[in-house]
Amino acid sequence: MDVRMQISMVFHLDKCIGCHTCSIACKNIWTDRKGAEYMWWNNVETKPGTGFPTRWEDQEKYRGGWVAPQGKLRLRSTSKGKTVFNIFHHPHQPTMDDYYEPWTYDYQNLFNAPEGADQPTARPLSMVTGKHIDVEAGPNWDDDLGGSPVYAANDPNLEGLTPEQRQQLSSVERLVFFYFPRICNHCLNPSCVAACPSGALYKRGEDGIVLLDQKRCRAWRSCIAACPYKKTFYNWFTGKSEKCILCYPRLETGEAPACFHSCVGRIRYLGVMLYDADRIEEAAKRPNEALIDAHRSIVLDPFDPEVLSEARRNGIHESVLDSAKRSPVYQFVKAWKIALPPHIEYRTLPMLFYVPPMSPVMASRTEDTIRHTSEDLFHDIDRSRVPMKFLANLFGAGHEAKVRYALRKQKAVRWYRRALTVGDVEMSVAEHMLREADSSPQEAEAIYRLTSLCTFDERFVIPPMHREEALQMLQDPMEHKQGAGFGFVEAPERGL
């Protein structure tokens, strides 16, 4: 057992209102730069929808993630031999057209246009070339199902749905969508790291954050093809690739990452998970239907004395172990099992988990009466507007069982709370549901509290990162004695 610590995340999709505040917070801090204008380290997609970049989940086109034929794990995009052969022209690269050409507007024209019969307009200007462009697409072009017959119909997750189920998604009055906010998953088995020919990408041993060393990146862009979530980006101006850094400078000072901190719906949770680094490869090789369980099994119980002693032996600080015990992520993922990894079939073992959405409120309809109850208490989960198969394609590698489990438990919690506070449900029925959903009143109460009443400090249990200790080992304390507060920061200038 090789116990390590990972900063992990849960996004509660039932609470996401699709306001894009997270995207803007991230953009303003990190990607508001030349060459990075088109990047959205954090973006919010409407599902069903094609996402950003367009159809990123279509791995036939983008070749992201891993495959495990005959129990051997290998990258879908490349191999070592192919990397050398294809280094002059990578055959599976997305281009700017798959994202969008960033633009601003010619605002000056509103002031400077000569007098004329028509009102002056501010035409779009490309932020790459500075020339006028006709904007044809952008990130989030299909937000809230905008143009859905054209865009949402292309969602790769619709594969395997019957025509009725597809029909059901878009029929008037039953139209349905939900939001899917995405950042880098800081995977346990990151394919971007494995694909990088320069060894520029790495996982930080202490906290599991996946970073891209700007000084070692040579722009081979293998990471961009290899990441199945398309969360590494190529800066066309500096000639370096970039990615979400989980706001590590904020985390190191005890602050939540900007997208978490600014989340209006309070859908985001962040905390420590302990995992067994020895079993990563073994877990990533399991067949599709066993992947979620295998992934959960390498997450270790922070209350298990054996795990704790192994963790201490690996040099994990006591204060980190304390925050592991209070981690909201551990509760959602391992204790309650209602948060699921996105597209686990890509086998990167993402450490960002999603609580699948229940909305809209499910009801059955007989004649003109809309009923919220039925004999089979969970029947409507399978008849909900978002087909179970669609959610299973997103969060269950195509298998419905784990998604159904998470939704049943959430529903049971709702009914339990309803019995307590509204009173139109019998408590005996609610408790029966909890039992059927593999839960208990105590657990339901805890889920309810962490979902609805959670405070800032309950959502973000940020461990002390102990950088001071790490730095002390690295550096001579006398080194900066006479030069404190004086130095140079190199600007990221493009090479010639």
Next chain:
Amino acid sequence: MNNVLAYLDPILFGALPYAVFLFFFLGTIFRYRAEAFTYSSLSTQFLENRSHFWGSVPLHFGVLAVLAGHIVAFLIPRQVLLWNSKPLRLYILEISALIFGILAVVGFVSAALRRYADIKVRVVTSLLDWAIYGLLILQAVSGVYVAIFHPWGSSWFAVSISPYLWSLVKFNPDITYLAAMPQAVKLHIVCFYLLIGLFPFSRLVHILVVPNPYLWRKPQVVRWHGRARWLAGEKG
């Protein structure tokens, strides 16, 4: 005119190589140490993906093959002459070298045309890039010209150019080897020196950072603060 050029010969072939290689070593090392961030292949495939293939692939494979041929002839001239002693073997060598040379010309020209034609790629092309492209095209075209009009270069390279280059290496430059060389050959050599001189300041530095450790390292890379474990290919 020829007299003027002859007067220039000691400078171009005796002094210039030392100057440019000094630039090359000092420049690349200094740039790597002080401005590691600027070492990049500066790929433009992201901005334009289709004609990228027809420039980048032929130019790189063409140049690699031709360059390898020059280096072999420089290192083991005797063996090259021995190989060429049978006409058939000579023809095979010359024709394959010519094919790769033409590949390089095609690649450089189509890459330069792409840079000009696609506006997105044009905006990330600097003046120095255009200078490098000009020199590279001149270099490749003069090479192909020499291969066609002054044939059996693989043999006379081993006889004249190799000793000349070795005389440079031994810090005892002997330019008499080049006295009888046609102007195209001299142009080819001068172009090469200019490229070496511009190398450390240009995008050509990406040649120095080709990713060879990748072939041997483990897939996952983990870095620890204060521990050099990641250097040893720590498991993920």
